[in-house]
Amino acid sequence: MDALVILIPLLPLLAALWLTGTVLCGLPGNTPNNTLSADISKGALMLAAFLAIALAAASLLGKNTGSFSVGQWLGSDTLNIRINYQSNGLPVFLAALFAVLLAMAAQFTAGCFLPAVGKTPLHIGLCLFASAILQLVLSANAIGTLMGWQLTAFCALGLTVYSHRCLAASASGLTIFLVQRTGDAGFLLGAGLTYAWTENLNWAHLSSQLHTLSSGQVTSIGLCYLLAILAQSAQLPFSIWLPRTIDSTLPANAILAALMPHTGIYLLLLLQPVFEEALLPRILLGVVGFSTAVYGYFTGLAQTAARNALAYAIAAQLGIMCLEASLGFWQLAAWHLCAHAAVRFWQFLNLPVLQAALDETGARPHTSRPTASRRLFVACLQGFWLDLFIGWTLIRPIRRLSHDLAFFDRHIVDQLTGNPQHRLYLNPVLAQPAGTLGNSGGLPGKLTNSAAAVLQWFDKQLALRGVGKSGIDYGRKLGFIANKIERLLLGPRYLALVVFITLLVAF
Amino acid sequence: MGILSLLLWLPALSALVLSFFANHQHSAIRGLSCCVLTAELAITGWLLLQFDPLNPSAQFSEYLPLSPKFGSTYALGVDGLSLPMAVLTSALSLLAWLVSDSIKKHIKSYYICFLLLNFGVLGVFLAQDWAVFYICWETSLICLFFLLNRWGGKNRHQASLSFALYTMAGSIFMLISLIAVYEYVPEHSSLLSSMYYVSKYMPENLQIWALLGFLLGFGVQLPVFPMHGWLTLALEEAPIPAGILLAGVVLNMGAYGLLRVVPSFPEAVHSLQPLLMVLAFFGMLYGGLLAWRQTTLKAMLAYSCISQMSVVLLGIASLNRIGLTGAFLQMAAHGILAAALWLLAGSLGEHAGLLRLPDYGSLMRLMPRFAGCAILLLFAAMGLPGSLNFAAQLHAFIGGYLQWGGLAMVCLSLSWLISAAYLLRTMLLLFTGPDTNRQISVTDLNTKELLAAGLLSAIIIGFGFWPQLITALSQNALNKIHQQISAPF
Numbered sequence: 002m003d004a005l006v007i008l009i010p011l012l013p014l015l016a017a018l019w020l021t022g023t024v025l026c027g028l029p030g031n032t033p034n035n036t037l038s039a040d041i042s043k044g045a046l047m048l049a050a051f052l053a054i055a056l057a058a059a060s061l062l063g064k065n066t067g068s069f070s071v072g073q074w075l076g077s078d079t080l081n082i083r084i085n086y087q088s089n090g091l092p093v094f095l096a097a098l099f100a101v102l103l104a105m106a107a108q109f110t111a112g113c114f115l116p117a118v119g120k121t122p123l124h125i126g127l128c129l130f131a132s133a134i135l136q137l138v139l140s141a142n143a144i145g146t147l148m149g150w151q152l153t154a155f156c157a158l159g160l161t162v163y164s165h166r167c168l169a170a171s172a173s174g175l176t177i178f179l180v181q182r183t184g185d186a187g188f189l190l191g192a193g194l195t196y197a198w199t200e201n202l203n204w205a206h207l208s209s210q211l212h213t214l215s216s217g218q219v220t221s222i223g224l225c226y227l228l229a230i231l232a233q234s235a236q237l238p239f240s241i242w243l244p245r246t247i248d249s250t251l252p253a254n255a256i257l258a259a260l261m262p263h264t265g266i267y268l269l270l271l272l273q274p275v276f277e278e279a280l281l282p283r284i285l286l287g288v289v290g291f292s293t294a295v296y297g298y299f300t301g302l303a304q305t306a307a308r309n310a311l312a313y314a315i316a317a318q319l320g321i322m323c324l325e326a327s328l329g330f331w332q333l334a335a336w337h338l339c340a341h342a343a344v345r346f347w348q349f350l351n352l353p354v355l356q357a358a359l360d361e362t363g364a365r366p367h368t369s370r371p372t373a374s375r376r377l378f379v380a381c382l383q384g385f386w387l388d389l390f391i392g393w394t395l396i397r398p399i400r401r402l403s404h405d406l407a408f409f410d411r412h413i414v415d416q417l418t419g420n421p422q423h424r425l426y427l428n429p430v431l432a433q434p435a436g437t438l439g440n441s442g443g444l445p446g447k448l449t450n451s452a453a454a455v456l457q458w459f460d461k462q463l464a465l466r467g468v469g470k471s472g473i474d475y476g477r478k479l480g481f482i483a484n485k486i487e488r489l490l491l492g493p494r495y496l497a498l499v500v501f502i503t504l505l506v507a508f
Numbered sequence: 509m510g511i512l513s514l515l516l517w518l519p520a521l522s523a524l525v526l527s528f529f530a531n532h533q534h535s536a537i538r539g540l541s542c543c544v545l546t547a548e549l550a551i552t553g554w555l556l557l558q559f560d561p562l563n564p565s566a567q568f569s570e571y572l573p574l575s576p577k578f579g580s581t582y583a584l585g586v587d588g589l590s591l592p593m594a595v596l597t598s599a600l601s602l603l604a605w606l607v608s609d610s611i612k613k614h615i616k617s618y619y620i621c622f623l624l625l626n627f628g629v630l631g632v633f634l635a636q637d638w639a640v641f642y643i644c645w646e647t648s649l650i651c652l653f654f655l656l657n658r659w660g661g662k663n664r665h666q667a668s669l670s671f672a673l674y675t676m677a678g679s680i681f682m683l684i685s686l687i688a689v690y691e692y693v694p695e696h697s698s699l700l701s702s703m704y705y706v707s708k709y710m711p712e713n714l715q716i717w718a719l720l721g722f723l724l725g726f727g728v729q730l731p732v733f734p735m736h737g738w739l740t741l742a743l744e745e746a747p748i749p750a751g752i753l754l755a756g757v758v759l760n761m762g763a764y765g766l767l768r769v770v771p772s773f774p775e776a777v778h779s780l781q782p783l784l785m786v787l788a789f790f791g792m793l794y795g796g797l798l799a800w801r802q803t804t805l806k807a808m809l810a811y812s813c814i815s816q817m818s819v820v821l822l823g824i825a826s827l828n829r830i831g832l833t834g835a836f837l838q839m840a841a842h843g844i845l846a847a848a849l850w851l852l853a854g855s856l857g858e859h860a861g862l863l864r865l866p867d868y869g870s871l872m873r874l875m876p877r878f879a880g881c882a883i884l885l886l887f888a889a890m891g892l893p894g895s896l897n898f899a900a901q902l903h904a905f906i907g908g909y910l911q912w913g914g915l916a917m918v919c920l921s922l923s924w925l926i927s928a929a930y931l932l933r934t935m936l937l938l939f940t941g942p943d944t945n946r947q948i949s950v951t952d953l954n955t956k957e958l959l960a961a962g963l964l965s966a967i968i969i970g971f972g973f974w975p976q977l978i979t980a981l982s983q984n985a986l987n988k989i990h991q992q993i994s995a996p997f
Contacts, residue, residue, distance in 0.1 A: 453797040
């Protein structure tokens with residue numbers, strides 16, 4: 002049964018590739034009503050869900066060995082990275098839950114109304130996201146998890162920007178992407194330190210080798226991964242990305258807000274042995290988790306839009322999960338994670354029903370809105386100015402840095418290298434006279450052009466004309482001379498002479 | 509008859525059968541060729557499944573003495589180097605058959621030449637005896653000469669004559685070296701395995717001369733500067749299927765031959781290492797810079813072949829395990845990539861007309877399928893991570909760095925930059941910018957072309973993420989070569 006595990010992320014990936022192929026090739030999947038793309042997406046995700054449930058059942062019955070190795074992926078010196086999957090315990094149950102929820106999302110997407118660009122790109126994004134998140138959950142080593150981790154972030158960007166193709170969605174997508182990249186830095190650093198100190202990237206190996214590491218080393222690994230966990234699970238100060246997902250369509254919003262942040266908590270549960278050994282990361286986790294729970298609760302109360310309120314409620318609950326883990330209630334955090342993901346996902350998909358009900362009955366005023374303290378209410382409305390804080394500390398410095406680098410690039414590097422943005426990036430054909438290849442400016446471009454011109458002359462003169470064409474000409478001349486000699490020799494006088502000489506030599 | 513004999517003789521016998529067909533039976537001729545090439549691919553696939561990668565010796569061996577007096581034998585076998593090349597040959601032959609619809613005249617003789625070329629190339633990779641190797645080598649060159657001469661472009665006569673002059677001259681040097689080496693083999697045998705240990709009996713200066721002879725013979729085919737004069741003309745004038753086989757397989761024959769002879773002369777190869785290094789570095793820069801100057805896609809691709817195959821020479825010249833692995837990976841990568849790019853270049857000529865690069869434009873909108881495949885493949889040619897070319901070039905470059913340090917890095921970085929420059933510029937000229945009037949009637953790739961190009965692109969990306977599949981197959985054979993080269997003299 003262990004081998005089933007490979008099919009679970011593979012099926013949605015194949016569906017995504019198939020759908021991409023249909024779009025590129027204009028095959029029947031890209032029909033105007035999109036029923037075929039919806040069927041492919043639903044079919045793949047339902048099959049993946051069925052397989053995940055079967056694997057989970059086998060795990061419960063004790064039929065699985067616990068891991069499955071597909072083979073070596075990369076090997077160099079002591080680096081040996083295998084494609085390994087986990088087939089027992091929490092990863093399998095969580096994969097089953099996620100696969101079922103994603104199949105529901107596919108069903109919902111097939112039925113909902115999406116104007117403009119059609120549903121096929123959304124189905125592709127959904128399948129790719131499903132493959133990534135299932136890979137993340139089931140992988141038994143840090144590289145496999147990182148692959149899923151990165152791909153989910155790219156899918157989040159694509160799914161957010163896809164929705165309306167408007168400026169707000171693009172800005173939200175960029176914020177989500179940038180905030181999550183901060184977490185990636187932590188993940189990569191953690192994986193790098195793990196490999197440097199244990200020479201292996203398997204999660205199980207890290208747990209078994211912790212006793213060989215010093216407390217400083219364990220703390221360092223824990224702190225690096227903590228950064229990744231906090232960014233992914235929308236904890237303070239990274240909580241701002243979660244409400245930004247409302248710019249995406251409803252099914253995309255459901256999977257981005259109700260499933261994706263839970264992968265951060267999953268990573269936390271995976272690294273339970275590390276956090277049990279490392280006190281500082283654990284304390285930090287508890288403090289941040291508690292702060293996020295308080296922040297999420299109050300900010301959520303001030304929200305007037307259902308999707309925003311849900312997003313802040315999710316952040317608060319994720320904070321509580323971090324707090325539970327920090328206090329040592331790992332089992333409770335695991336149950337909390339599964340139940341919470343399912344409930345929030347259901348709530349998101351039921352928002353249209355809720356909206357319809359509210360339209361009929363009218364909304365009741367919220368009794369627990371923090372109106373008692375005006376300052377607190379303002380702070381809640383402003384989201385405790387976290388957006389501003391992240392803008393000041395992360396988004397704005399990155400934008401300024403990119404602006405400065407662009408300035409440096411345009412005024413110094415481009416001048417030296419030949420201003421490529423005008424010659425190539427903007428409009429390569431218009432930028433130069435029609436029908437010419439165009440010469441590169443700048444020092445390297447001029448050097449390249451001169452060297453290429455000299456070599457081309459050399460190639461024509463020596464390699465092609467010298468050896469090739471001249472060779473042919475000389476061959477022709479030689480053949481002509483040989484023919485002439487042959488004709489002369491065949492003439493009666495020379496023939497008689499040859500016979501005479503032969504007879505003279507013979508006798 | 510063993511499985512390798514079946515694989516080798518199937519195309520030759522089919523060519524014989526084809527000669528009895530009437531000229532107008534085009535469908536039957538194409539059908540039979542297709543069946544033969546499919547059977548070939550199936551046989552090489554079966555060999556791949558049955559092959560034991562842990563065994564560095566030749567497997568599925570067949571041995572039949574031909575001339576006991578001269579020690580020549582009909583010996584066939586495959587190891588970790590020859591089997592991937594045989595698979596590549598069968599796969600690319602089938603691909604070339606797919607696009608052979610473009611041949612409209614002398615169809616019967618075309619397919620006879622095509623199958624005989626297939627026989628010759630397979631023979632080169634399967635041969636375990638230099639006599640068989642040489643006969644098959646010459647057969648493949650003669651068939652290619654006819655393919656160029658009869659079905660080539662406007663300057664086909666000049667191209668085929670130039671091809672014949674260069675390659676035949678190279679073959680003569682190879683033959684002289686073979687005879688010289690044969691004289692020093694104690695048992696006077698022409699088996700590959702017997703010649704492996706000839707260095708024990710051969711003086712060093714003679715070893716150097718013999719290796720230089722082989723370098724001239726195989727270097728023409730590789731191609732090594734300055735013996736590349738035939739390549740650009742031949743590739744530009746070749747019909748699309750012949751171009752695919754020429755760029756994808758025939759160039760690899762030279763590299764394969766060099767890999768086979770290098771372990772026989774460990775002392776000589778160490779003495780000639782600086783020469784090989786200079787030729788490799790110069791070839792990389794030379795091919796790249798000339799590709800930068802070209803105004804047509806085919807000429808640009810032809811010169812880029814020189815640059816790409818010089819990476820193979822660099823890997824071999826590094827004489828270390830990583831470099832040799834890089835050389836072999838680059839052979840495989842270049843074989844697949846060059847075939848795919850040649851297929852696309854031919855298709856572009858058919859669908860949009862043969863134009864100079866600056867006269868194209870906006871093909872991204874006009875030919876989205878072509879653009880998708882071409883962008884992917886041009887990025888792979890650039891050595892972008894995630895493609896097989898990246899894995900290959902990285903290995904070759906690390907091998908070069910371990911051997912020559914900083915100097916290698918400067919040359920390699922320059923070569924990489926130049927490749928990126930001309931490939932990016934090609935992409936921009938082809939796919940962006942305004943429409944030109946001449947492209948109003950362009951059509952995109954048809955399903956067959958898309959299938960072929962898409963499959964090759966997928967293979968390049970697939971192996972790029974998992975190069976282990978190729979290295980695991982060839983590692984033991986390469987280790988054997990490395991041991992032979994680095995053994996104390």
